[in-house]
Amino acid sequence: MSEMTFAKALNAGLRKSMERDSKVVLMGEDIGKLGGVFRITDGLQKDFGAHRVIDTPLAESGIMGTAIGMAYRGYRPVIEIQFDGFVYPAFDQIVSQVAKLHFRSLGRIKVPLTIRIPFGGGIGSPEHHSESPEAYFVHTAGLRVVAVSNPQDAYSMIQQAIACDDPVVFFEPKRRYHDKGEVDETAGLEGPGGLDLGAARVLTEGTDVTLVGYGPLAKTCADAATAASDEGISVEAIDLRSLSPIDYATLEASVRKTGRLVIAHEASQTAGLGAEIAASITERCFYFLEHAPVRVTGFDVPYPHSKLEFFHLPDLDRILDGVDRAMGRPNSLSGTEEGE
């Protein structure tokens, strides 16, 4: 075990994957000498060469489309999209090509791309640098989508994503890049504790409420569980990890125990992950529920300017307020129609 930052853990995981498989290549803007704007690829071009760590022209659709062509040729490209808000020029290639080629070709063409996207807010950035576009990709059949939340998962899940024969959209919470944590570098493709790429992780065991988060909010959810326990509420916090497919076995087992579900994400509410999880858990666990599922999310507004972003982002208190709603305790909506 060694302590490293989230960013360093990703770098180490990428290095491990490149050492394991000579067909793994990195593609993106500024990822060579600079090491990427977040330094995730720091030093890799120096060690692996410009043909394996490829500085591309500034054209996201071009990066995605050429990566597909390299996959036809047997490569395993790992793409860095510089910021969440810049993935949209590549959207057509992702949705119409990356996601569909395996199906279109009756399984003959594998597209084992890993599309790394720093996502989420909380770093005081200008517009287009703080978005949470995961639902677009979760809605697209043929893609796997994951969100990592801590250095250990960053290290292991990037290796699992690269080794996966499906295309994986890999969301990295940029405000956690500098968080430090213990990383077991022997946990490679098997994953820490044997967790595969599609598995959710129970962060804290509890009996009163199931609280589901992912990416930047996984830590906030764990903190909320601690805070709630001070008030005598037993929260089972779950880090979703895989957004597509969703590990319903873990969620169902938890909700059958607690009877209450709160889902938190930074992305806006309408047609988000919270809606999908609430609907699916209601279908699967209806007779076990003591309360309607509660969503604590960003508002249905374009991502706001930085002076207001912390009103938009779910934080510890808003999540605890959601827990109170699920518990039927006094909360911000008490006395309103929605709170009853």
Add this chain to the structure above:
Amino acid sequence: MSTYQMTAGHGGSPIQLLSPDGVRHPHERYDRFLADVDGNVEGVDRAALLVSIYEDMVVARRVDAEGTALQRQGQLGLWPPFVGQEAAQIGSAHAIGADDFIFPSYREIGVAYARGAELPDLVRQWRGNAHSGWDPFVMNMAPSQVVIGAQTLHAVGYAMGVLFDGAETAVVTYFGDGATSQGDVNESMVFAASFQAPVVFFCQNNQWAISEPVGIQAHVPIARRAPGFGISSVRIDGNDVLACLAATREALERARSGNGPSFIEAVTYRMGPHTTADDPTRYRDANELEDWKEKDPIARFEAYLASIGVVDDAVRARAAEKADAVAAALREATIHMPDPEPESLFEHVYAGPQPVLERQRDHFARYRHGIEGGLGAGAETTAEGGR
């Protein structure tokens, strides 16, 4: 570094080696790429080579007509005719090596035929039995691409991979005049030039993007765009099969010798509709079609072959016979193509099993079983029903 050339044929008349009356004109730059078909290579059966190109053009046109007929009879959902573009497709296809890789649009059915595709694989997607036909790694040809221009980026990426592998393979991508307005096509030229990728951009300018004339896409001859990216380009008569063969060979040689990408604008004409769902009489003048019939690619080549004694009535009859036989086989294969199994719609979404999808497939199977077995037949096997 790139050494692009502003060559003849950028403005004015495209490069032509065979005039519409079937006369072969010598050409300083291109004759060396036609030594075999000109009979200047010892041991090469010139007549056999020319007849194989001629037959492919004749059969391709017949396949195309059969596709349209099958659609009209309800056997295909849609068909994108390529009639009029046989020289561009067959000429270029005959230049491409078996190890080279092709990234086509959806209209390169003539290319696929010439490359040896199984006949059912030419119609599978148009019948709605699958989204693609041939095995891309058997044919070295990607599935047809419906999103306009998207495949050009795949071609450049594949060519970058070839470069990184140190291989001598070349890559050819086909697209139309409409596609040249797409961002992806322009981005693909940026990437191709920056990495000096061994790729050939083969643009069939067939004058029409559904109802939009090429003038809406480009204010200058399309070939003129490529040099701006640092890519050598040439504008050729796309109804001249020898020009198409020679220009593609030249571009492939450039790719294989490490001299980077090339761009070919083959000026041709879409004699049919955009697809069988289109009605060109709403937007184009019938006289235009009559003018282009004068430049018919097959008639021109046939006149040339007759003038050098390679084609006579017997050869014509044999080609027509082969075309009819292929068309009949295509018809048989189409009509008797079995429908896919309903449950197969869940296959190949992912490389391995996926729990949410398996659950949906199971529910669908139970639902079908219930419907087919009458009301209630599915209930005992439905988990929710047991609660």
